[in-house]
Amino acid sequence: MRFLVVDDSSTMRRIIVNTLNKLGYQEVVEAGNGREGIEKVGAGDVDLVITDWNMPEMNGIDFIRALRGIDKMKDKPVLMVTTNAAKDDIVEALRAGVTNYIVKPFTPDTFKEKIDAVLAR
């Protein structure tokens, strides 16, 4: 199982990677924005994408739209981790192709529940 974590905050990437490692997932690729994320997807297979929304260069919504245009990523699960949690935000993210949503701040238990839910689809 190979994860791609896309976030401009190195702190948040580290927290997510640490949490994934504790859950037993060791293979994690990191990117600092959507554009880098697309490059990482082009360089190797990814089974699950975890992305922030607000990022420089290419934000999370544009990243997901670009991701869904890549054949091998059309049906891969994408989790959005963001503070943008108003109803309109969630609708916009789902329309862009997000599979599930984690609102920051989150507990490790919430994170695990969301990962388990998207992997069980």
Place this chain on the structure above:
Amino acid sequence: MTDTHDMIAQLAEATTQVFETMVFKKLDQVTPIEGNALRPRSNVVGIVGFGGTISGLVAFYSTMEAAQEIAGSMLGIEPAQVNGDMADAIGEVTNMIAGGFRLRMAERGETLAISIPSVTIGSDFYTRFASDVRRVMCPFRMDEKEVCVELILTRN
């Protein structure tokens, strides 16, 4: 428009929630202070702007020592090991506080967009605002240290 006291209460609630879930620290709130009377002794300031039906800034203040403790706790490392990650961690804390405030305001019918965070690190500096603003400082105790969150509202 949402009552300012309610805004302060929601900002304080968003702050304690961020600290409990992501920083793993319990905060004890001290009475908020309105105006320019209290200027915290801070070396690290995170700022996120917001605009919409209400406009202004959310600012987070801490000493360098407290900021290192916060970053270390978030990253699962000793405070002394925190180097270049401190500014990013404080930016992320400020971002989550402002995001929580935005969500709580949305539940009250306010529509806000928030900026990406900026962080200033240094000493002997003062934050001044060119426009007419209303400021409310919310101090918190974090163990033996103090951190503050300020709500700065532009007067429309």
